[in-house]
Amino acid sequence: MAGYDDRDGKIWMDGKLVDWRDAQVHVLTHALHYASxxxxxxxxxxxxxxxxxxxxxxxxxxxxxxxxxxPYTADEIDVAKDAMLKANNWDNAYVRAVAFRGAGEDMxxxxxxxxxxxxxAGWEWGNYYGDAKMSGAKLDISKWKRPSPETIPSEAKAAGLYMICTMSKHAAEAKGCSDAxxxxxRGYVAEATxxxxxxxxxxxxxxxxxxxFLNGLTRQTVIAMLKDRGVTVHERHIMPEELEGFEQCWLTGTAAEVTPVGQIGDYNFEVGALARDISQAYETMVRS
Known part of the structure; x- marks a missing residue:
């Protein structure tokens, strides 16, 4: 498949649809230098x-x-996303909306x-972790930690907060893992990258x-699904030594959807009935 900079299709950019290859920014765009x-x-x-x-x-x-x-309302952003999908004739796709400081008087x-x-923008995308929905993803344990909310705006889905995620995922892939x-x-279990x-x-x-860290929309959806099924959900601080006692594990996210985990470092987990059930139920719900 062609690189993301060299494809046919349309991208919505600053109020209009443009050809894919023409959706470009200047090298002195502020976001490129300062993660804005x-x-x-x-x-x-x-x-x-x-x-x-x-x-x-x-x-x-x-x-x-x-x-x-x-400088757009949520409704206007919704319209832009719909226009991009229709322009590319996509019914099933991943959608990426990104806002950033462009080039201007400040550098x-x-x-x-x-x-x-x-x-x-958008693209057609399959399972984020490949066949892990059946066998369970294999995770490394990152050496990097999610920082204190006193040092970053942890509720923002901001590009700069993903630098250590990229580094952690690269290190995991080098070990044959899907993620980290x-x-x-504080040393508590946080999230995957x-x-x-x-x-x-x-x-x-x-x-x-x-x-x-980010309270994901998929996370919120899955918690509500579990509670609707009468499953007790504990949102709490989890210590590393507790990993040994857990029986099942899964990840949630827009890209990951609901993906069972089979291994984290030296800890193994069963791809059990609850993990399979909630994964399938989520698949059914989002397509209904």
Whole structure:
């Protein structure tokens, strides 16, 4: 498949659809140098983006959290996403909306004089972790930790916060793993590089308290699904030594959807009935 810079199709850029190869920015774009960028990852199923408006609202919130007012409403962003999908004749696709400080009068840490730009692109994408939905993903344990919310706007889906995620995922892939689990700055279990994490013990579900990392929309959806089924869900701080006692594990995220985990470092997990059930139920719901 061609690189992401060399494809046919349309990308919505600053209010209009442009040819894919023409969707470019200047090398002195502020976001390229100072990470003044926020984004959303979304999936379109059967012509409808799952929780699309919630994603648009979160994009605006992320912008405000990094002191970057995005010059569009959530409804206007929804329209842009729909236009991009229709222009490419896609009913099932991954959608990427990204807002960033462009090139302008400022080229230093400050960027208040530079325009805020918005781009909506997409592509057709299968399972994020390949066949892991059947066999369970294999995760490394990252040496990098999610930082304190006193040092970053942890509720923002901001590009700069993913630097250590990229490094962690590269290290994991070098070891033959699909991803890496990260601890937080206090040493508690946090999340994977781009997905939230859940564990099962004695029929109850335990998931890290989202107090220093993104409380994913898929995470929220899955917690509600579990509670609707009468499953007890504990949102709490999880110590590393507890990993040995958990029986099942799965990841949630827009890209990951609901993916069972078979191994984290030296800890093994069963791809059990609850993990399979919630994964299938999620698949059914997003396509209904």
């Amino acid at each position: 960028s926020v984004f959303e990852g979304e999936r379109c199923y059967n012509g409808k983006i799952f929780r699309g408006h919630d994603h648009s609202e979160r994009l605006l919130k992320s912008g405000r959290l990094i002191d970057m007012e995005i 230093g840490v400050s960027s208040s004089k530079n325009p805020v730009r918005l781009v909506v 689990m990260m601890f937080d700055y 781009g997905a939230n994490i859940f564990f099962v013990k004695d029929g109850e579900v335990h998931t890290p308290l989202a107090d220093c």
